Amino acid sequence: MMKAAIDPVTLATPFFILSVILEIVLARMGKADARYETKDTAVSLGMGLISSVAGLLTAGAVFAATLWVYEHRLFTIPMTAIWAWVAIFLLEDLTYYVFHRVSHERRFWWAAHVNHHSSQHYNLSTALRQTWTGGVAGTWALWLPLAFLGFPPAMIAIQKGVSLVYQYWIHTEAIKKTPRWFEAVFNTPSHHRVHHARNAIYLDRNYAGILIVWDRMFGTFQPELDAEPCRYGLVKNVATFNILRVVFHEWIGIVQDVVRNPRHALGYIFGPPGWSHDGSRETSTMIKARVGAEPAKAAAEDAREAA
Amino acid sequence: MNEAFFVQLALSAAAVGVLVAIAAWAKIAKPAGPLDDYKARGLFEYEFPGRKLDAVWVASDGAGALAKSGGLALVICQVGDGFAARQIPWAQAISASFKNGKLCVDLADIAAPRATLSLPSWPPKNLTKDLAA
Numbered sequence: 001m002m003k004a005a006i007d008p009v010t011l012a013t014p015f016f017i018l019s020v021i022l023e024i025v026l027a028r029m030g031k032a033d034a035r036y037e038t039k040d041t042a043v044s045l046g047m048g049l050i051s052s053v054a055g056l057l058t059a060g061a062v063f064a065a066t067l068w069v070y071e072h073r074l075f076t077i078p079m080t081a082i083w084a085w086v087a088i089f090l091l092e093d094l095t096y097y098v099f100h101r102v103s104h105e106r107r108f109w110w111a112a113h114v115n116h117h118s119s120q121h122y123n124l125s126t127a128l129r130q131t132w133t134g135g136v137a138g139t140w141a142l143w144l145p146l147a148f149l150g151f152p153p154a155m156i157a158i159q160k161g162v163s164l165v166y167q168y169w170i171h172t173e174a175i176k177k178t179p180r181w182f183e184a185v186f187n188t189p190s191h192h193r194v195h196h197a198r199n200a201i202y203l204d205r206n207y208a209g210i211l212i213v214w215d216r217m218f219g220t221f222q223p224e225l226d227a228e229p230c231r232y233g234l235v236k237n238v239a240t241f242n243i244l245r246v247v248f249h250e251w252i253g254i255v256q257d258v259v260r261n262p263r264h265a266l267g268y269i270f271g272p273p274g275w276s277h278d279g280s281r282e283t284s285t286m287i288k289a290r291v292g293a294e295p296a297k298a299a300a301e302d303a304r305e306a307a
Numbered sequence: 308m309n310e311a312f313f314v315q316l317a318l319s320a321a322a323v324g325v326l327v328a329i330a331a332w333a334k335i336a337k338p339a340g341p342l343d344d345y346k347a348r349g350l351f352e353y354e355f356p357g358r359k360l361d362a363v364w365v366a367s368d369g370a371g372a373l374a375k376s377g378g379l380a381l382v383i384c385q386v387g388d389g390f391a392a393r394q395i396p397w398a399q400a401i402s403a404s405f406k407n408g409k410l411c412v413d414l415a416d417i418a419a420p421r422a423t424l425s426l427p428s429w430p431p432k433n434l435t436k437d438l439a440a
Contacts, residue, residue, distance in 0.1 A: 024333045
């Protein structure tokens with residue numbers, strides 16, 4: 001969005017670097033469960049590096065829009081009040097849930113988000129596999145209501161940074177399960193492994209940023225099951241390490257589909273990923289239905305595990 | 308963008324180089340061995356559940372496989388220590404270029420442009436009239 005006086009992501013960068021080294025070294029020593037493939041790691045880290053530059057291209061417009069909305073705010077919320085930080089923590093996290101769900105369930109926004117899921121690995125470098133086209137996709141607009149409510153833009157930017165930094169450490173197989181109370185309330189490595197898995201039962205689940213309670217409330221929660229080890233990546237995995245193909249393939253796919261089928265343009269742009277006018281492809285819902293991994297079954301698995 | 312930004316970017320780029328080098332040194336990729344007929348059929352079953360396989364050809368180096376399933380060719384190719392799968396019309400697979408023991412299949416997908424499989428011959432010599440159709 002914009003640079004605040006305190007940028008949690010910049011502050012955390014040395015921690016990102018040291019923790020990746022630690023995960024690799026511990027895995028090498030056989031002390032941690034982590035897999036790294038050289039080209040995959042290069043793509044993940046390269047995407048993270050360039051995403052910070054790509055974000056600057058739209059930063060001005062995002063900043064101007066946020067400032068304009070803030071100037072027309074309903075209330076003036078003080079940055080120094082503790083209640084204000086509690087409120088923005090909850091509201092920003094709810095906004096993140098909405099953003100993340102839209103980014104998975106509508107192809108236009110999936111095109112910007114898909115590359116974060118394009119690795120067949122799940123390690124700390126995967127967390128840094130960030131989008132280059134998020135600004136163009138316009139999902140930043142989902143945070144504008146916070147400015148309209150009266151949260152200062154700097155406060156919103158700081159909380160967004162906190163959320164991003166929180167979500168870094170959960171991209172690991174090295175941590176199996178955290179204490180039950182923590183798993184119940186917070187997004188954890190286990191919950192987020194499910195989110196990155198391509199197994200039918202795990203598709204489009206666990207959209208949480210920091211609090212997993214949103215998924216529990218809105219029916220998108222799925223626990224990690226011992227009987228169903230996570231297979232990471234996409235339903236149709238990317239078969240190249242060409243970073244440009246990884247970043248832009250879904251956008252190009254949308255353009256190709258619209259050019260070939262202009263009468264069905266809206267479906268190909270705003271339909272769920274995998275939608276096709278002739279039913280020749282499969283959406284997540286269709287895949288789940290085909291293999292019998294519908295929400296009812298997921299809920300039953302959830303209940304069984306909770307018991 | 309000021310000078311500090313470019314210094315930070317340059318340092319981050321250097322850090323990326325160091326991390327990739329450490330990942331290469333560690334040799335901790337997934338221990339998936341080369342495909343054989345059994346593994347390939349398992350992978351086809353996972354990627355294309357319920358599809359009947361008329362015939363399967365596994366690359367001699369185990370880095371991929373191709374199967375005929377009715378009018379479709381199912382293709383699995385190695386990507387790093389993982390695999391990617393696509394389906395294309397069988398006619399497209401049959402007409403794929405074969406040179407120096409390498410079959411180069413155009414997968415017609417921006418995210419999976421082509422698959423290269425090491426095979427003794429193509430079209431395969433054991434391709435019966437029924438299968439060739």
